[in-house]
Amino acid sequence: MTASEGVRRYYDANTRKFLLAGSQRTIHRELWGPGVTSRSAAAHHAHALVFGELRPEDRRVLDLGCGVGTAALYLAERRPVEVLGISISPEQIPLAERYAARAPALLGSVAFREADFTSLPADVTGFDLAFAIEAFVHAASAAAFFREAARALRPGGVLVVIDDVLVSTAADSRLEDFRSGWNVSSLVSVTEAARLAGGAGLDLVRSVDLSPLQRLGRPRDRLIRLARPVLRGLRRRSPWAQALVGGDALQQSHLAGLVEYRLLRFTRRPG
Incomplete structure (x- = not known):
């Protein structure tokens, strides 16, 4: 099974469970940014960050890894964009x-x-803005992701990636559990992302650490942590158990300083 097939099966099996476990039809984590006082706003904060990257002239937007379309609807409700x-x-x-x-x-x-x-x-070309929220890490090839994003953007277009990035290069079982649990193939450092994007004609112009906006160790997370031995035994038979083990490993990786959660903004070079 290829990496792309694994990601497809992962989301086919788990999407409805993610929707039940989350809020506001989002399949990404809540971010408690400045002024955020409710779970609804926290669920949409990543969308608000992308919205903030729209320029006045932008009209065509590409959502790479759109889930069930919540981010697309959020943007279209607030700006005259396609x-x-x-x-x-x-x-x-x-x-x-x-x-x-x-x-x-x-x-x-x-x-x-x-x-x-x-x-x-x-025919997916000519976009002003492309974005990926917690989708980039699933790319079978990070280089191919940047190549295709650059091809889809017009010269001067913007790519926004909101996702986990690697901080430590040390081998760690928590990182391996995250990769296998969430079908992650492109967990890279900011430096490596900038290098690969640069090879595709995209320049990294801003990197913002969003890690402090997460709320780690919620009651549900603590329950999953306690159930981890049982979930590990079930993960070969249950995609949901596999996802829960991966999510716990990601939390532990954040707490250990092995990864960060960042917004990366790239621009496509002219010409």
């Missing part, structure tokens, strides 16, 4: 389309396609 969401999961696309249908005022502003963002359809 958003195309890309997901590798055939389970997610119908859900995204169903949620979009509940917002008839946005008809024609959002659309979704099933595709691998390391090998985008040839």
Whole structure:
């Protein structure tokens, strides 16, 4: 099974469980940024950060790893933009389309396609802004992700990545449990991300540490930690147990300073 097939199966099996476990139809972590006082706002804070990267002239936006379309709808509700969401999961696309249908005022502003963002359809080009929220680490090849993102952007276009990045190069079982539990192939350092992006014609212009905005060790997280021995025994048979083990390992990696959660902003070079 290839890395891309593993990610597809991971999200096909777990998307509905993620939606039940989370809030606001998001499949990424809550961020308690300045002024955030509710779980709803925390769930949307990553979307608000992407919204803040939109320039006045931007009209076409590409969501790389769109989940069930919540970020696309968030942006289209607040700015006159057209958003195309890309997901590798055939389970997610119908859900995204169903949620979009509940917002008839946005008809024609959002659309979704099933595709691998390391090998985008040839007609996915000319975008002003592309973004990936907790999706980049799933890329089978980080170099291919940046290559395709650069190809999809117009010259001068912006790529925003919000995701975990590697801090420590030491071998650690917690990192390996995270990689295997969440089907992660592209956990790289900021320096490595900048190098790979640069090879694709994208320049890293800003890196912001969002790690302090997380809330680690919530009651649910402590319960998962206690159940970890049982979950480890189940993970070969249960994709959900596998995901929970990976999530616990990611939390422990953050607490140990092995990874950070960052916003990376790249611009495509002119020409």
